[in-house]
Amino acid sequence: MSDIQTSTVSDEGFATTSQVGGFDLQIDALDEEGPNPNATLVATYASCFLPAFRVGGQKTGFDDLGKIQIDADADLDESDDLTEIRFDVYVEADLSDEEFAAIADLAEDICHVHTALRDDLRADVTVVGDAF
Template identity: 35%
Template sequence: GTETGPTPVDVFLGGLASCLSLSVRYQAEKRDASDDEIRVDADATPAERAVERIEAEVRLESDADDETLERIVDLGERGCHVSQLLREDLDLALSWDRC
């Protein structure tokens, strides 16, 4: 092949980012927290071979206070079925920030 398509890890990270985004949006809507924009970026280390660590950053636009947003992201991670598929020894470093 030409190796121009996404790798299996890229496909998995896309699924993780999508699932986290939907789950965080659901939690924000449940709490009437304005969520005009939610973005999730995910990256794996190393990018090739056996992945040892995944970093994901949730970026939200909201008028809610930091404590509420922290809770929304935490519950969003717990509700994300894709993140539940990760093995226990694989570190998922999840952070959040405002847009």
């Protein structure tokens, strides 16, 4: 039994609807009916990193960081593959650069998406024809 199960469907074209738990997620390679997969990955990474940053703050004795905002930027190569992701993390709390660096280091260890972005994690693909 898997820990996570999703189902992604496209009846035609490049737009997909993924069922994730009780939620529908629209993703479109052409950015017409939803964000593209790369943009979704960057947003998912930031959405994971932000709560991990809060937990990192708690682990270093800063329980109230206040409002946190992550502005993410990413670069693509000529094949539209992600080559670089950058986060600008804005925090309401006023801490030193060293304290923020310690929290960010912990957040990298805590964030599951950060951990998943590695070369050896790839989908094991099986294709079944005449399925519908």
